[in-house]
Structure formats: C-alpha cells, structure tokens
Amino acid sequence: MVLSVSERTFNQEVLESPIPVLINFEAPWCGLCRIVHPLLLQFQTECGGDIKLVGINADENFKLSNYYRLKSLPTLILIENGMIKQRLEGFRGREDLRQALKQIKDSYNKFSQTYKISDLDLGCRSA
Numbered sequence: 001m002v003l004s005v006s007e008r009t010f011n012q013e014v015l016e017s018p019i020p021v022l023i024n025f026e027a028p029w030c031g032l033c034r035i036v037h038p039l040l041l042q043f044q045t046e047c048g049g050d051i052k053l054v055g056i057n058a059d060e061n062f063k064l065s066n067y068y069r070l071k072s073l074p075t076l077i078l079i080e081n082g083m084i085k086q087r088l089e090g091f092r093g094r095e096d097l098r099q100a101l102k103q104i105k106d107s108y109n110k111f112s113q114t115y116k117i118s119d120l121d122l123g124c125r126s127a
Helices: 010-015 031-047 062-067 094-114
Strands: 021-026 052-057 075-080 083-088
Touching (some): 010 021, 010 052
Parallel strands (some): 021 052
Antiparallel strands (some): 075 083
C-alpha cells in the first residue's frame, strides 16, 4: 500500500524521513498513473524498508505541484535528506519505468547490504 501524503504531512513524511522517499505525483484522471501504480507497488515490495513510497494527488496539492514544477503526470521524484536525488517523468512505457526503478533499487540495496550488522564479522564468535 502506498502512503498518501498531502501538503499538511509532506514535511514529516518526506523531507524529515530517515530513509529515501520516492514520491509518485499522480491524479485520479491520469490513465498512465493507473498503469504505473502496480509497478510501483512491486518496486516497494522489492525494496523492503530501504525506500519509502508515497503518493501525492497533484490536483489536491497544488502548492507541491507548483513547487516541484510538474509538467506531466505521473512524475516520480526521489528525495533523500530533503534533497532531490532523481526525477523521473515522461515515461515511454512500462519497460522504461521498470529500468529506472531497477537502477534506484540497486543503488540503495548495495548501500544497505554494505552496512548490515549481521554480515559483519565482529570477532564475537566462539572458536
């Protein structure tokens, strides 16, 4: 399930998030948004807790739509520590989006795998 964010909850859920956030700017009338949604749910499942996925209704959150200068829907924006890291818009198809999401997932999965405590040898094992 995608967390729905509004202008009221944006700072807390996105800008102050301890993990990277992928924002999906969408609208109920947007046909491509409905096509993209299952791919985003799959992406969320594959990433586990490494990346947070949120949805923002662009029509109901006009200030955010203007601030991020949306030109088309859907628009995906990856934010980490309050800063834009990547912007995805103008998809040519599902495979185009799949490839972009795979690159995002791979970059964060590599980071999280590098620092998993269970993978470290802390010298605490008995001989």
